[in-house]
Amino acid sequence: MVIYGVALLAFCTIVGLYVGDLLGILIGVEANVGGVGFAMLMVIFGSNWLMRRGGIAQPTVQGVAFWNAIYIPIVVAMAAQQNVAAALSGGLAAILAGLLAVLACAAVIPTIDRLSHKDDGLSHKERGVARRVELTP
């Protein structure tokens, strides 16, 4: 049933966010620490476990697939409710702080990336190709 997929996803989301809130309280910060990440781990390991144990019924997958597919429209709606006016009225200091932070971090990506990639000996281009092959069943 389609609802099984949606319900499992909702269950993982709520449990993950709960763990994130608890972790935030535990280390004394007013934020959810990795809640979405914990929920994603539950979904990743849960779905892999179920698939190994004989697969997941197609309608259940559809319940998850719909939300997976509606992700980009949701991101567009998210963009449409950002406080863009406030960002632009923050003045040059705010704009430069945000912009330069992005550029500085983007510049170190290849260096940090090498920490994990150093052993596989593939170039970025080759890895891109390899990944695309993997994802096509």
Place this chain on the structure above:
Amino acid sequence: MTQTFLDVVQRNNLLAGFGIIGAVIWLSYLISNHFTRGRIHGSAIAIFIGLVLAWIGGVRTGGERGLADVPVFGGIALLGGAMLRDFAIIATSFGVDPGEMKKAGLSGTVSLLVGVVGSFVVGATVAWSFGYSDAVSMTTIGAGAATFIVGPVTGAAIGASSELIALSIAAGLVKSIVVMIGTPFIARFIGLNNPQTAMVYGGLMGTTSGVAGGLAATDPKLVPYGAMTATFYTGLGCLLGPSVLFLTVRALVGG
């Protein structure tokens, strides 16, 4: 007649939201195919149009939620709000290969630390060069350059003025918008075409909305990997901002 129609739209605002976003995406793919020959991804254009609409909505209403503050478009707030956004991000992780996650474990962790500290240093330096040279101001604006949640949380903890907190939120919003728009353009130069680099990217940028939008516009298959690390960033920032980072800045500039 018009009033009746608007009433129906407002009563069913989530459905209206689906319709509006659907129309925006249809228009975006039309622009992508006909004017850029598919070179700029339709979803990148859609996100950009979304931001422009948010700007118009914010200027027209003076509110904080962009287009969603216009009553007729209220459904956008629910459709693009934190609840459905988190739900959909988590849905993208269905069927992801855990092996890819493990492979990027070390670089993903390093990227989180470098991301928070790097953004903070850049933000604090910009603040200093604009004359905000006391420790509280530099820390608050630096934390805002991490994300627009880290900024106010840190500022509140160290007693920053509301003007400073507003500035730090603005810095975080600019970052999130730059990441949303800029990711597809810088992807080629930083090798952002595989799950491991996406995890490093999420850890370095940290803004969940920025990374979620930016990766969606680059390659939707990368979204779960980037989102996974980004989700730990704000927590780490809120932990380091008012403590280690603030104390370091105070040691360096005094008071």
